[in-house]
Amino acid sequence: MKRALVTGGAGAIGGNLVSALVREGCRVTVLDDLTSGHRENLPKGVRFVKGDVGDEKTVARVLKPGFDEIYHLAAFFANQNSCDFPLKDFRANALGTMHMLEGASRMRGLKSFLFASTSSLTGDLDAGLAEGFSTPYMASKFTGELYCRYYRRISAVPVRTVRYYNCYGPGEWPGRYRNVIINWIERVMKGEPLTITGDGRETRDFTFVDDIVAGTLAVARSKKTVGPRVYPVGTGRETSIKALAAMIQDACGRTVDVRFTPRRGWDKTLRRRADNRLTRRDAGWSPTVGLEDGLRRTVAWYRDRFLSR
Ligand SMILES: NC(=O)c1ccc[n+]([C@@H]2O[C@H](COP(=O)([O-])OP(=O)(O)OC[C@H]3O[C@@H](n4cnc5c(N)ncnc54)[C@H](O)[C@@H]3O)[C@@H](O)[C@H]2O)c1
Secondary structure, eight states: OOEEEEETTTSHHHHHHHHHHHHHTOEEEEEEOOSSOOGGGSOTTOEEEEOOTTOHHHHHHHOOTTOSEEEEOOOOOOHHHHHHOHHHHIIIIIIHHHHHHHHHTTOSSOOEEEEEEEGGGSOOTTSOHHHHOOOHHHHHHHHHHHHHHHHHHHHOOOEEEEEEOSEESTTOOOOTTSOHHHHHHHHHHTTOOEEEESOSOOEEOOEEHHHHHHHHHHHHHOGGGOSSOEEEESOSOOEEHHHHHHHHHHHHTOOOOEEEEOOOTTOOOSBOOOOOHHHHHHHOOOOOOOHHHHHHHHHHHHIIIIIOO
16 A cells, blocks of 8 residues: 655645545545644645654654655645744745755655755746745745755655646635635635735736645646656636636625725735646646636635634
8 A cells, every 4th residue: 555645734725735645545644734724624644743844853753765756735834824924934935945855865665855945946937036025925936946946956856846827716714815806705705805916917827726736636636747847737717806806796796885905015926827738747737627617626624614614
């Protein structure tokens, strides 16, 4: 039986990934300190360790030989949170990743170490990292990517790196530092106005969590993806924030006011969409869920989880 370790396994993406691994018959251990995750996201039959990847001893205790796959998703999430608490961000995202790689470098028989990085590192469609670079979260995630390269070269850790594009779907709970979709669903359900930061023409690549999980598994298991390359996991389609506001109101069946405020200081990227050709080619993955369908499924989950209990 395959054994997997998922850090951040109680999180929005982690919980869905753990469920997919359990469905496959994998034995799964989760390491999560529950800063933004929820025990409820975990299916039955999982070994759960509450602990911080920023703590060297905790990581050494959990990272014993015998794991076939490691999925390192634990992170202090995300850009705005890192501007408010830069040291916490560094501890979880940079130091935590270093601890995980250091531990993995001493493990025999490990087939894959997957690092969850972010599309925030991919700037505007027509600008590179340097111009878009603006938060501690980007610095700590980029540091994680660089450590991955180092440990691959020096210790032959079978490293894979994915960059996720604006994930949404069941398992993400609304909150101050969470992504736009779940927070807007909550506001529309409560009849509250939506506030667009910017002029609404900014675009993002919203990717349903099932596609994110399938992409994660495909990259982790392809022989071609080991090494320094970074694999974008996103649909390849851009949607403007204004269009998103309308689609969410449609999916919720309610109309609310839409207001505008200036873009946040760190939010420099006007247009973002995944160029996922490399992931399609090397991992044989392709996205399957359209935004309308994904929003409908997310609203259904929100209703069930937050309104009918
Ligand atoms: N959701 C997205 O749109 C998105 C986009 C790009 C990258 N990512 C990355 O994907 C991963 C998963 O994101 P998510 O949306 O599920 O976020 P999440 O906040 O729901 O999940 C992160 C999990 O890590 C745990 N955690 C935080 N700090 C920890 C620590 N120090 N030690 C142990 N556990 C800790 C949290 O409790 C949580 O369960 C993260 O690495 C994130 O940076 C997410």
